[in-house]
Amino acid sequence: MVAEAAQRLSANAEIRDLSSKPAARLAAGTVNRTSPMNRRPFALLAPPLLAILLLGAVPLVLVLVWSFWTWDPATYWIKPDMSLAGYSAILDAGRWTVIVSTLLKAAGTATLCVFLAFPIAYVVQFLSGPRLQALLLALITIPFFTSYLIRSFSWRLVLGRTGIVNTMLQHIGLTQAPVDWLLFSNFAVVVGLVASYLPFAVFPLVLAFRRVPPDLIAAAQDLGAGFWRAVATILLPLTFSGIFAGFLFVFVMTAGSSTEVQMLGGAGASIVSVMINDVMRVANYPLAFAISTVVLAVIFTLVLVGNVTFKLSSLFAEEDR
Amino acid sequence: MTRHAAPGAFASNVSRRQMLKLMGLGGTALAAGRLGFGQRALAQDAGTVAFWATATLDIGEKWPEFAAQAGIAPEFTDNGNDLGPVIARLAAGNANDLFDVGGFQGGAEKELSRQGVIIPWDLSKIPNYESVWSWAKDIAYLKQDGKQYGIPTVINADSIIYRPDKLGKVDSYGTIFDPKLKGRVAMEDAWINSAIFTAIYLKESENQPIKDPGNLSESELGLVMEFLIKHKKDGQFRTFWNGWEQGVQLVADEEVDAMTGWEPIVYEGRKRRLQVEYAAPVEGYEGWGNNTVLLKGAEERGTADAAHRFVNGLLGGFYGCELGKARGYIVPTDKNLDYAKAHPEEYAPADVEKLAEHVKAKFAGKVFWQNARPDNFQLYEEWWQKLRNA
Numbered sequence: 001m002v003a004e005a006a007q008r009l010s011a012n013a014e015i016r017d018l019s020s021k022p023a024a025r026l027a028a029g030t031v032n033r034t035s036p037m038n039r040r041p042f043a044l045l046a047p048p049l050l051a052i053l054l055l056g057a058v059p060l061v062l063v064l065v066w067s068f069w070t071w072d073p074a075t076y077w078i079k080p081d082m083s084l085a086g087y088s089a090i091l092d093a094g095r096w097t098v099i100v101s102t103l104l105k106a107a108g109t110a111t112l113c114v115f116l117a118f119p120i121a122y123v124v125q126f127l128s129g130p131r132l133q134a135l136l137l138a139l140i141t142i143p144f145f146t147s148y149l150i151r152s153f154s155w156r157l158v159l160g161r162t163g164i165v166n167t168m169l170q171h172i173g174l175t176q177a178p179v180d181w182l183l184f185s186n187f188a189v190v191v192g193l194v195a196s197y198l199p200f201a202v203f204p205l206v207l208a209f210r211r212v213p214p215d216l217i218a219a220a221q222d223l224g225a226g227f228w229r230a231v232a233t234i235l236l237p238l239t240f241s242g243i244f245a246g247f248l249f250v251f252v253m254t255a256g257s258s259t260e261v262q263m264l265g266g267a268g269a270s271i272v273s274v275m276i277n278d279v280m281r282v283a284n285y286p287l288a289f290a291i292s293t294v295v296l297a298v299i300f301t302l303v304l305v306g307n308v309t310f311k312l313s314s315l316f317a318e319e320d321r
Numbered sequence: 322m323t324r325h326a327a328p329g330a331f332a333s334n335v336s337r338r339q340m341l342k343l344m345g346l347g348g349t350a351l352a353a354g355r356l357g358f359g360q361r362a363l364a365q366d367a368g369t370v371a372f373w374a375t376a377t378l379d380i381g382e383k384w385p386e387f388a389a390q391a392g393i394a395p396e397f398t399d400n401g402n403d404l405g406p407v408i409a410r411l412a413a414g415n416a417n418d419l420f421d422v423g424g425f426q427g428g429a430e431k432e433l434s435r436q437g438v439i440i441p442w443d444l445s446k447i448p449n450y451e452s453v454w455s456w457a458k459d460i461a462y463l464k465q466d467g468k469q470y471g472i473p474t475v476i477n478a479d480s481i482i483y484r485p486d487k488l489g490k491v492d493s494y495g496t497i498f499d500p501k502l503k504g505r506v507a508m509e510d511a512w513i514n515s516a517i518f519t520a521i522y523l524k525e526s527e528n529q530p531i532k533d534p535g536n537l538s539e540s541e542l543g544l545v546m547e548f549l550i551k552h553k554k555d556g557q558f559r560t561f562w563n564g565w566e567q568g569v570q571l572v573a574d575e576e577v578d579a580m581t582g583w584e585p586i587v588y589e590g591r592k593r594r595l596q597v598e599y600a601a602p603v604e605g606y607e608g609w610g611n612n613t614v615l616l617k618g619a620e621e622r623g624t625a626d627a628a629h630r631f632v633n634g635l636l637g638g639f640y641g642c643e644l645g646k647a648r649g650y651i652v653p654t655d656k657n658l659d660y661a662k663a664h665p666e667e668y669a670p671a672d673v674e675k676l677a678e679h680v681k682a683k684f685a686g687k688v689f690w691q692n693a694r695p696d697n698f699q700l701y702e703e704w705w706q707k708l709r710n711a
Contacts, residue, residue, distance in 0.1 A: 098709070
């Protein structure tokens with residue numbers, strides 16, 4: 001019986017290995033290059049790869065190229081006169097400060113989301129049975145049930161002068177008048193962003209936590225490690241890839257958001273996407289493309305550095321199990 | 322900047338989608354237009370016109386009734402009311418391949434005629450134009466080089482929405498800039514409206530050297546925007562609002578006591594039993610119009626005559642009555658009242674007359690016309706960015 005089970009496990013491992021690392025096995029020369037099994041992954045990969053190239057890479061390359069072109073008032077479009085005017089205009093009217101504040105806002109929101117997502121993922125993975133796990137994960141997806149617009153608008157009703165929070169604060173006697181900074185402020189923007197994008201931090205962390213054997217925590221505690229030491233020395237190092245993935249998802253989503261800032265921010269509050277929209281309205285396409293290129297470059301750099309540092313791909317690898 | 326869009330819609334909050342559309346699909350669409358993709362069939366039905374206009378001009382399910390009366394069936398497409406993409410699609414894209422008649426915010430005619438993407442109307446083919454109120458015919462943007470490029474189709478004038486229970490009677494834009502109301506006022510998050518309101522105030526109450534508040538020179542614009550920036554830094558504005566629902570909410574939830582804005586917000590506030598009024602400022606109103614223009618493509622496809630019949634129908638009375646009933650907006654012609662009197666079972670003549678008199682009364686005083694495309698439009702955006710960052 002034991003030998004049979006071992007044989008089955010070995011066979012399963014072989015199958016898993018074949019499906020997960022065909023390229024590595026191909027490179028190592030351990031598989032037959034002409035086998036249909038080996039060609040299949042590449043055939044399967046071709047359509048999505050083509051779609052990514054056509055729908056993702058081509059527009060990005062166009063944005064990059066057009067950012068160096070010049071706006072032509074005669075045709076109301078751009079012409080291929082190479083220029084850095086779009087990039088130099090970023091330095092005008094304080095536009096660069098919007099880019100910097102967007103990145104800071106995105107980093108702050110992403111950090112806050114990761115801080116909140118970590119204990120949530122811990123509870124989901126280690127303190128919940130299968131039914132509670134399913135329930136908690138379902139609850140986390142609730143923000144997706146409504147549009148960003150409705151969600152942001154509802155925060156105005158919660159944080160406003162006559163909103164729930166202010167009414168409660170006055171009712172219990174903590175304040176005598178409505179607190180104005182709750183709404184139309186950076187505080188309100190961050191609340192709206194965190195509420196919108198928290199699930200994007202939770203799910204990668206849950207995935208990362210699933211890769212942590214519970215026995216490791218138990219063993220550490222048996223050896224005298226307290227809860228926080230176990231978190232610091234075992235959980236954090238083993239879930240770095242999930243932490244970074246969650247951070248990255250929220251960072252990118254926040255950097256591209258506009259609704260929360262427009263609806264909850266103070267007078268004229270801005271973020272990169274609002275600024276691009278403003279610029280597009282007056283047909284200053286090279287500037288809009290230049291702003292997009294700068295932001296994309298920052299995000300790509302972040303992804304590359306993060307991938308090298310935290311090995312994002314390990315989040316989905318099997319062999320570390 | 323979706324102005325005067327359908328009440329109930331979250332009018333201006335489409336920026337993320339808009340941006341993606343513009344960045345991703347818009348470029349492709351522009352390119353496709355240049356290659357001639359998506360061209361409207363040349364041999365189309367002579368009884369239809371493709372009407373590409375702001376949602377303000379849409380009468381929805383009433384179009385079939387309009388078609389039965391005017392003898393021409395419009396195919397309505399919402400243009401989003403954002404003039405930047407609209408002009409770009411006409412000048413460098415495929416809009417002229419797809420649409421016959423445009424309905425745009427006033428001020429774009431100069432740029433569009435210069436580009437050659439719109440052509441003049443032949444007023445002899447629009448007999449109802451005779452009935453258009455004379456002051457509406459005199460809107461400067463409608464004519465370029467003596468030729469009639471725009472037909473005034475919807476007209477109104479905007480000012481200040483305020484709460485008389487908090488402020489008493491308001492009759493000046495000075496209320497918006499009054500330090501005593503710090504943090505209790507708002508303006509719209511759109512230079513197209515907020516710059517002109519401020520310019521009107523500075524010109525009329527502060528005697529600042531401003532010639533045309535709707536078309537500010539470089540130095541005038543600097544003066545106006547520095548004034549706004551100073552007040553923003555002082556914490557004068559609670560927020561800059563965006564779109565219909567946000568505007569209503571600011572008033573309904575007592576976030577502000579006064580704000581510059583659209584008159585229908587007052588109607589909506591009153592429906593919600595709020596005590597709100599619309600000011601008649603001593604400095605004057607900001608007048609605005611949505612004008613219909615004849616796209617060059619209509620002539621090329623042989624649908625120009627149908628387009629003239631369609632616009633004649635817009636001025637025929639039924640359309641004005643319906644638009645007034647549905648949105649409280651006015652088509653500037655007495656044909657509306659004539660139609661209501663002939664069809665009292667459909668439209669109450671008293672209501673139609675009341676609305677007409679209300680708008681006429683506004684225009685009896687000082688009005689400065691909104692200009693959707695001032696000469697320095699890119700500079701306006703640059704200053705607006707400085708204001709955002711202040």
